[in-house]
Amino acid sequence: MWFFAAGLIFLIYIAIIIYPLVRLLGESFTGQAGASFSVQYFVQFFTTPYYARALWNSLLVTVSVTMLAIVIAFPLAYFMTTIRIRGKNTLQILVLISSMSPPFIGAYSWILLLGTNGVITNFAHNVLRIQVPTIYGFPGIVLVLTLQLVPLIFMYLMGAWRTIDVSLLEASESMGVTGVRRMYKIIGPLILPTILSGGLLVFMRALADFGTPMLIGQGFQTVPVLIYNSFVSEVGTNDGLAAAISVVVIVVTLIIFLVQKYFAGRKNFSMSALQPIQPKKAHGLKNIIGHAYVYGFIALAILPTAYVVYTAFVKTKFGVFVPGFSLDSFTTAFTTSSNAIVNTLVLGITALICVVIIAVFVAYVSVRRRNALTGTLDTLTMVPYIVPGLVIGIAFLLSFNRTPLLLTGTAVIMILALVMRRLPYTIRSSSAILYQISPSVEEASISLGASHLKTFFRVTIPMMGPGVISGGILTWVAIITELSATIFLYTVHTETLSISIYTEVIRGQYGVAAALSTILTVMTVLSLFIFLRINRDKEISI
């Protein structure tokens, strides 16, 4: 029975993971004029300065963002865990919200604030007589992505911090090691694996992000933008080149993934704190610096979202903001984009159900019934983790564009792409839940005469339930804010909210974009509140 079901999932994997990637690989090695095997696109990519430049830009952005995110997140986590900060719970919720809102909304908001005609730019120019440096290009991308991704590392660090027992700090203090030296000698090495895995996640996201450089990058081309442009360029699509660049990106992420795995695997400590570090009330300068840092960062992180919500209520004329308030943007949004809202809900919920069912099952068979087949399933699960969303989109387009697998333009292809994209994360969180449930509970059920199947449904599933639901909510938020995997796959009939926002921004319809962003933000925030409600008694961790 398990074998049969595992086999079925295996077939699904072949269809939505293996086959598209093989198609992509095949496409990248074709040549123009129908040559069956050629490396011409790879040669073209590496020898044309224009393309090589984009790869260089991408690496520059990604490395800068990863470094900055770690450097900024570390003190944030340090202050939050060691000093008693006022309103800590609210702040943590705000951090969670800012990390969950899609980055392209942040990019668009920063354009409104610091762009050529931005509010702050104009204010500085007209009132303070200062020329604000340009937000477009490298600085803007780094700003948006860093603010977006700091919370991710921050939450990783908070999780790691909770596993450090206060006795370790006391022991080091008793031996005369305190302050910065203690930080460097004791805490640093203990949370290094966490920083590495958080760093990897940030690296992957920054490298793969498409919306931000597209909106704010202008002349500064990164690889995802390049892939997008070569696929939908005005001069005619170039599938082969887009595929070749995609393959290069996958190779880069794969290398980074393996390197991180190697280092993190060597320096992993498993700890659990009986008595975690408690925040203490700080006095004087330390207290002021701590509060200023934490509040400063969170204000900056939440500013773009808040400003977008604000502009949704501002009057517009021909897409441009004019003084005064109105609900016109919402009216327009609901009349022109109501199908996008419906699509987001319908496609999102369908994808969510598929993801959760597959994830729970794969987690169960790979944790509890380990064999060659389920081990392979578990490994295959991680494949989409290193494939950027945009590349998933291209691979799907190449794979499902002719009979009998003609899915292009259908809702099915959108759902499959969303499922493939979110599976690794949901499976990881489900496996983590299972590892925390002692197998003896299931054995108890079996020893009492229940079958494996009955045990699974009556004992395992109910015990996994709360964890799966809260993991599912985070999956849901990620699904409704997805842009890069779906940008190639949508049609007018399957357009989602995040795609609508993106296209409205491109069209310069800032009011409608703001209204749609607000709707998406409200959906996100509501979901997160349900998530927090479920996890009320626990510390937040992702």
Added chain:
Amino acid sequence: MSVAIKIDAVVKKHGESTTIPGLSLHIQEGEFFTLLGPSGCGKTTLLRMIAGFNTIEAGTISFNDDVINNRPPKDRNIGMVFQNYAVFPQMTVAKNVGFGLANGKVPKADAARRVDKVLDSVHITQLKDRLPANMSGGQQQRIALARAIVIEPAVLLMDEPLSNLDAKLRVEMRDVIKDIQHSVGITTVYVTHDQEEAMAVSDRIAVMNNGRVQHAGTPVNIYHRPANVFVADFIGKANFLERTLESVGDRVLLALAPDYRLDVTDLVHTVPPTGKVIVSLRPECLSVSSDGVGMSSAGDGMEAKIVDSAFLGSTTHYRGELATGEHIEFVDASDIETVMRRETKARLSVAVAKLNIFDAATEQSITVGVMNDAELD
């Protein structure tokens, strides 16, 4: 109903390594049988083979005369109690306990009556409709015990059921388990690493090490006539002295000290060719007289210098150093007047009947009276 368990030359392999290299045991119907040993000795592995959660690579396990090697755990009619209780957190106490009855197709009214009865016997009737979250370890273990016995299994299997409880609860639950087992009369296999717990509850104990049964027998026999050095060391406290047996005519003499020789009579074999033996002395088998009292003379004990003492109330524990430099521990009933000070000289005499002598080469006992039910291969 209750069964006898016959374990016949079973082998357990984990990949390349063999954790149980061929083990045989017979557990009687209705017996409280304990597998005792240090961690990693294979006791839990063996229990899980009986339960069906571990595969059997060779040999057979039978309930009465049915070989159950390939019978899935759910069809073995076992009740199992786990170290971490394994109570279903999402079900009330009554649901937990009734879980096995629902699977066994017992009529509802009948099931409810049996649940009530068993809850009463483990004294948790008042918790019946509550969820187990936040219950104490003792309460959770009572639920687990009730859940295991309510199905009236052929065999009750317990895997270190008390090791997560605090010391006081452990003793309390030990009595609960013993009483219930006794009143139900069910064949029970119990795993523990705690020798005191094993002695307190068991009809028979199998002391295991490295996947082999070292000694299977009653607690009394295992304590007083351990089959080998490992068992003597693992159960209780023992002093080990390496000595040589001398044959003088018909007599066999054991020189514990140059001036303290004992006639040893109850040996199973003749003296090993080399005469080299290991002598084990329980601390309470040594009686002491201090030099100050003046009754000591050569020939009625071995001389020891006190190096440490611990007053424990009813008894005082001493550590002494023999002339050979060997350390020896002994116990004396506490005296109101005196605790022997360090450096005091004392004479220790030995109750010959309580001595155990092992062949130094094989470490097996050569003393008469060992009753080892383990089938050695």
